[in-house]
Amino acid sequence: MRTGIAASPGIAIGPAWVVQEVELDFPTEKVDNPEEQLNRFRGAVDKAKTQVDALREKAKQTMGEDKAAIFEAHLMVLDDPELLGSVEQKIKEERLDAAKAVHDVIEQFVAMFEQMDMEYMRERAADIRDVGSRLVHILLGVEPRSLAEMDDPSVVVAHDLTPSDTAQMDKSKVLGFTTNIGGRTSHSAIMARTLEIPAVVGLKTLVSEIQQGETVIVDGIEGKVIVNPTEAELDDYRKRQERYEAEKKALKRLVSEPSVTADHARVELAANIGSPHDAQLAKENGAEGIGLFRTEFLYMDRTDLPTEEEQFEAYKHVAETFGEHPVVIRTLDIGGDKELPYLDLPDELNPFLGYRAIRMCLDRPELFKTQLRAVLRASAFGNIKMMYPMVATLEELRAANRLLDETRAELREKGADFNENMEVGIMIEVPAAAVMADALAEEADFFSIGTNDLIQYTMAADRMNERVSHLYQPFHPALLRLIKHVIDAAHAKGKWAGMCGEMAGDPLAIPLLLGLGLDEFSMSAISILPARKQLKQLKQSEMKRLAERALELGTAEDVRAYVENELKTLQHS
Numbered sequence: 075m076r077t078g079i080a081a082s083p084g085i086a087i088g089p090a091w092v093v094q095e096v097e098l099d100f101p102t103e104k105v106d107n108p109e110e111q112l113n114r115f116r117g118a119v120d121k122a123k124t125q126v127d128a129l130r131e132k133a134k135q136t137m138g139e140d141k142a143a144i145f146e147a148h149l150m151v152l153d154d155p156e157l158l159g160s161v162e163q164k165i166k167e168e169r170l171d172a173a174k175a176v177h178d179v180i181e182q183f184v185a186m187f188e189q190m191d192m193e194y195m196r197e198r199a200a201d202i203r204d205v206g207s208r209l210v211h212i213l214l215g216v217e218p219r220s221l222a223e224m225d226d227p228s229v230v231v232a233h234d235l236t237p238s239d240t241a242q243m244d245k246s247k248v249l250g251f252t253t254n255i256g257g258r259t260s261h262s263a264i265m266a267r268t269l270e271i272p273a274v275v276g277l278k279t280l281v282s283e284i285q286q287g288e289t290v291i292v293d294g295i296e297g298k299v300i301v302n303p304t305e306a307e308l309d310d311y312r313k314r315q316e317r318y319e320a321e322k323k324a325l326k327r328l329v330s331e332p333s334v335t336a337d338h339a340r341v342e343l344a345a346n347i348g349s350p351h352d353a354q355l356a357k358e359n360g361a362e363g364i365g366l367f368r369t370e371f372l373y374m375d376r377t378d379l380p381t382e383e384e385q386f387e388a389y390k391h392v393a394e395t396f397g398e399h400p401v402v403i404r405t406l407d408i409g410g411d412k413e414l415p416y417l418d419l420p421d422e423l424n425p426f427l428g429y430r431a432i433r434m435c436l437d438r439p440e441l442f443k444t445q446l447r448a449v450l451r452a453s454a455f456g457n458i459k460m461m462y463p464m465v466a467t468l469e470e471l472r473a474a475n476r477l478l479d480e481t482r483a484e485l486r487e488k489g490a491d492f493n494e495n496m497e498v499g500i501m502i503e504v505p506a507a508a509v510m511a512d513a514l515a516e517e518a519d520f521f522s523i524g525t526n527d528l529i530q531y532t533m534a535a536d537r538m539n540e541r542v543s544h545l546y547q548p549f550h551p552a553l554l555r556l557i558k559h560v561i562d563a564a565h566a567k568g569k570w571a572g573m574c575g576e577m578a579g580d581p582l583a584i585p586l587l588l589g590l591g592l593d594e595f596s597m598s599a600i601s602i603l604p605a606r607k608q609l610k611q612l613k614q615s616e617m618k619r620l621a622e623r624a625l626e627l628g629t630a631e632d633v634r635a636y637v638e639n640e641l642k643t644l645q646h647s
C-alpha cells in the first residue's frame with residue numbers, strides 16, 4: 075500500500091496504463107544559420123497555438139469554460155514577448171538549435187516562477203513547463219505521449235500530468251489516475267475533481283515500480299494506492315467503491331431540496347466563488363445563492379485593471395445564473411496575500427495589517443467607483459447584494475456608502491438601470507468590527523463573517539505561517555463569543571448574518587453555528603450537499619444548548635472534544 079495526497083475523491087480499480095516519459099535528445103552543437111532556427115522556432119510557436127486552440131475547444135465541451143481557461147493561460151505564454159524574446163536572443167547570440175534554446179529558456183523561467191511564494195505564481199510555472207514541452211516536442215519532431223491511444227478503461231499512472239494531458243482524458247476510459255508529483259491544488263488535481271475522476275497525487279516513485287497492465291486500486295478518498303492487490307483487498311475496495319457511489323447518488327438527490335434542520339429551521343447554503351464560471355458548478359452542487367464572490371480574481375493574472383464593462387459582464391453572468399437567488403459580490407479585497415503587481419503597491423512590513431481591501435479602495439476612489447458602477451448596473455439583472463471587505467470602523471462604512479451614493483446619482487443622471495434597493499453589507503473580519511457590530515448593524519444591511527481573517531486577527535496568528543498555526547483556532551471560545559455577538563447584533567436590528575470563511579463548511583463547526591443562529595452558510599461548492607445532509611439530521615433547539623455550553627468552555631480543544639462527543643451521543647440516541 076502506498077500513501078500519497080488524496081486529490082479527487084472516489085475509488086478506481088483497473089489495469090495500469092503507464093505513461094512513459096520520452097527521452098529527449100537535444101542537438102547541442104552551434105548552428106551555422108541562426109536565421110533558419112528563428113524560422114523553425116516561429117513556425118513551432120504557430121503550430122503550438124493551433125494545437126492549444128483545439129485543446130481549449132475540447133476542454134470547453136468536456137469541462138466547461140472555467141477549466142478551459144487554463145489554455146488561455148497557455149496561449150498567453152505563447153504570446154509572452156519576454157519569453158519569446160529570450161528564446162530568439164539565445165538563438166541569435168549563442169547560435170543554439172531552436173529546441174535547445176527553448177529548453178534552456180523554459181528551465182530558466184520555470185525556476186524563477188517556482189521560487190515565488192504565491193501559489194498561483196507556482197501554477198504559472200506548470201503552465202510554462204507544459205507549453206515548453208509542447209514546443210520542444212514539435213521542434214524535435216517527437217509525437218507527444220497521448221492518452222488518446224488508450225483502448226480499454228484503465229488507471230493512468232504518470233510522473234506528472236499536464237493540463238493538456240488531462241484535457242484529453244476520456245472519462246469512459248480513464249477510471250482514475252495517479253501521479254508521482256503534484257499537490258491538492260495542482261491543475262491536474264483540480265481537473266480530476268471537475269471530471270469526477272478519482273486521483274491520488276504525490277506518490278514520488280510509483281511510475282518506475284509498476285508494469286503496464288498490473289491491477290491497481292486508487293483510493294482518492296484516503297489518498298492510497300495498492301498495486302497487485304490481494305483478493306481480500308479487491309473485495310474490500312469493491313465494497314467501498316459501491317458505498318461511495320451510493321452515497322454520492324444520495325447526496326445528488328439533495329441538489330434541489332431546501333436546507334432545513336430536523337426541527338424545520340430554514341437556513342441558506344450558499345457558495346464561495348472566485349470567477350463567473352464557477353457559478354454554474356456551484357448551482358450543480360446545490361448552492362442556494364452565492365455568499366461570496368471574491369472579485370479580486372478578476373483583477374489578478376493580468377497586466378492592467380479590468381474595465382467597467384468586463385466587470386459588469388462578469389457580475390451580470392453570475393446574477394443571471396442565480397436568477398432570484400442572492401448573489402453577494404464582495405468589492406475588491408486586494409493586499410495581504412493577494413497582490414496586484416501592476417498597481418505598484420509599496421512593500422510593507424505587515425501586509426496583513428496594511429494598505430489593503432477597503433482601505434485601498436477608499437484611497438483610490440476612481441478605481442473603486444469603476445467597480446461600484448459595474449456592480450450597480452449588474453444589479454438590474456438578478457438579486458445582487460454587495461459587501462465591503464475588511465471594514466474596521468463605522469467611518470469606513472460611511473465613506474464607502476458616500477462613494478456608492480455618488481455613483482448611484484451619476485448612473486441616474488445617465489439613465490442607467492440599477493436596483494435602487496440593493497442590500498449593502500459588510501464583512502466582519504476585523505475584531506474591532508465584531509465588537510462594534512451593534513453600531514455597524516444600524517448602517518449595514520447584513521453581515522458576512524470572514525473567519526479566515528477574523529481568526530488570524532483575534533488570535534494574532536498569521537493564517538499563512540506554519541509556525542503559529544497551532545494558534546489559528548477556529549474553535550477558540552474567544553472566536554465563538556465574537557461570532558455570537560455579531561449574530562445577535564444583526565438580529566437585534568432585524569438584519570441577517572452569514573459566514574463566508576472556511577469555518578462555515580466545517581462539519582464540526584456547522585452544529586455550533588446553527589446553534590448560534592447563523593442565517594447563511596457560504597462555502598466551497600463541494601461542501602454544500604454534505605452540509606445539507608448534516609443539517610437535516612440536526613435540531614436547532616438542541617444545537618442552541620450545545621453552543622451555549624461551548625461558549626463557557628476555556629479552550630479550543632475543550633470545545634472540539636465537547637462538540638465531537640455530543641454529536642456522537644446524539645447520533646446514537
Ligand SMILES: C=C(OP(=O)(O)O)C(=O)O
Pocket residue numbers: 366368407503523524525526527528574575576
Ligand atoms: C472569506 C474571507 O475572505 P478571504 O479568505 O478572501 O480573505 C475571510 O477572511 O474569511
Ligand SMILES: [Mg+2]
Pocket residue numbers: 463503524526527
Ligand atoms: Mg478575508
